[in-house]
């Protein structure tokens with residue numbers, strides 16, 4: 071897959087099937103659109119996801135951005151789903167103020183040689199969000215591309231959207247989040263040294279510091295699986311600041327049920343299955359240990375089901 075932060079310019083004779091939007095999370099609705107464009111792939115037709123990097127704008131607004139997928143994760147998932155080109159274009163003033171027709175002509179027609187577009191019915195683009203799917207269909211007749219308006223993938227009566235998933239993630243409702251995404255929510259990072267107190271209470275842990283940009287579920291304890299070095303380990307994970315020992319950074323710390331290997335320096339992917347309880351400040355490490363033993367039992371029972 072080609073990944074670019076510029077508007078791609080395809081060579082003469084090569085066409086494209088394009089989908090457009092923010093695509094945070096690559097949820098089931100996004101996957102439906104990606105399926106539509108990947109079905110159009112040919113020797114001379116590329117499947118293109120055209121998305122925007124909104125971080126410059128977020129920085130202007132001084133809101134530190136948090137996403138369901140980091141840019142690297144999104145690239146990987148897009149590639150797995152058959153995308154040929156992922157264009158992450160900075161959401162600049164120019165792009166924000168571009169008239170819809172100019173966007174279609176200059177970007178989709180002259181640079182991407184689009185022959186097919188797949189968009190949801192609520193897709194909006196261009197200056198004041200005036201561009202919509204019907205306008206795309208009209209312009210398609212003029213410029214020689216077809217537009218498929220793809221029906222929304224739903225959860226009951228509600229459309230699946232990144233906003234909906236963020237709301238559920240903020241509640242720690244991992245079963246719902248995973249159902250809407252079509253994969254298990256995860257975060258990744260390198261396993262680093264903690265204070266190594268865990269082993270003194272019989273609970274050695276793998277600590278990782280999640281990427282700044284990654285949106286995490288609420289601080290608390292979760293049933294998880296960790297992918298490390300190609301192997302899957304069941305376990306329980308604490309997300310937070312460990313108030314009992316007062317850590318000063320947000321960590322993702324996992325007790326792996328069946329693992330006594332040295333994992334420092336390895337990359338781990340922690341997948342969240344179920345929320346168990348909020349993070350608590352205990353009066354002593356002994357009290358924490360009692361609670362952890364209960365959490366381990368609940369976690370093991372979950373996987374035995």
Ligand SMILES: Cc1cc2nc3c(=O)[nH]c(=O)nc-3n(C[C@H](O)[C@H](O)[C@H](O)COP(=O)(O)O)c2cc1C
Pocket residue numbers: 264265266267268269275277291306307308311312313314315316323324325348349350351352358362365
């Ligand atoms: C599953 C799990 C649940 C935890 N729950 C809490 C908690 O509720 N409160 C807390 O202060 N620390 C909690 N911790 C963090 C412990 O305080 C931490 O593992 C221990 O102090 C060892 O830290 P270290 O790896 O930095 O040595 C939890 C850790 C794990 C793995």
Ligand SMILES: Nc1ncnc2c1ncn2[C@@H]1O[C@H](COP(=O)(O)OP(=O)(O)OP(=O)(O)O)[C@@H](O)[C@H]1O
Pocket residue numbers: 090091092093094098099100102103188189190191192193220221222223224229230231232233234
């Ligand atoms: N549930 C869905 N089913 C089908 N297409 C969808 C669905 N959700 C979004 N799309 C389409 O996917 C493209 C990218 O969507 P985008 O990421 O901008 O929307 P979103 O997931 O609704 O995000 P947000 O909640 O931030 O508005 C758009 O064309 C949009 O219409």
